[in-house]
Amino acid sequence: MRPVTLDSETAVLRARVATLEALLAEHEMAAAERVARMERLVSELSAREQELAQQLVVEREKTETLERLRVAVHELSTPILEVWDGVLALPLIGVMDSKRAAQVMDTLLEAVARMKGRYVILDVTGVDVLDTATADHLLKIVRAVDLLGARCVLSGVRPSVAQTLVELGVSFGNLVTLRNLKHGLKACLRWKEAASASAEKEAAPSNGLRPGTS
DSSP states (O other): OOOHHHHHHHHHHHHHHHHHHHHHHHHHHHHHHHHHHHHHHHHHHHHHHHHHHHHHHHHHHHHHHHHHHHHHHHHSSOOOOOOOOOOOOOEEEOOOOOHHHHHHHHHHHHHHHHHHHHHEEEEEEEESSSSSSHHHHHHHHHHHHHHHTTEEEEEEEOOHHHHHHHTTTTTTTEEEEEEEEHHHHHHHHHHHHHHHHHHHHHOOOOOOOOOOOO
16 A cells, blocks of 8 residues: 555645536536526516517507597597587487497487587488388487487488388387478477477566456
8 A cells, every 4th residue: 555645635635626616617607607697587578578568558558549539439420519509419420220329329418418408409311221220219319318308300301211211110209300400400499489488478477467357
């Protein structure tokens, strides 16, 4: 057995230290790579988060724009005009299905209450199809307006449409139907004048004479 010398022990220790230093350097390099990867991931996630935040802002702006357009289209599709004091006109355009009728009813009732409307002209000149279903929707609107104390008149019923309605057996009941918006306005003004005259007559003071005396 060879004797162990100081030089040999030193060499062994140096070799072990070198091995440990190499392992440590390897681990440090691996750790540095992991840190670098994590930093890249954090940077990518931050960039992605900013991108998503920007996309969210854009989508919100699109949603707000679409909502404004929806409101504008709704207002244009149900333009309620105050053509005279207490007289409102609603030109109906396009298809009058159940959904559209509900929108028209809500808008019209709100306008009657807000504008203190006493008479409403529903002009159907621009309605695409005036059949049994459409007539039913219109009558529901008329009855709802009547509950608010306002009176409706239907204008824009063309002769050909009137003939079709008769053939279909459609009846508007006591609802006044007129040829155009002009005639509808004249009718409302006559009713308005008659109502004013009746109110003035009721408000006139009595002469104090008893019946049968002079």
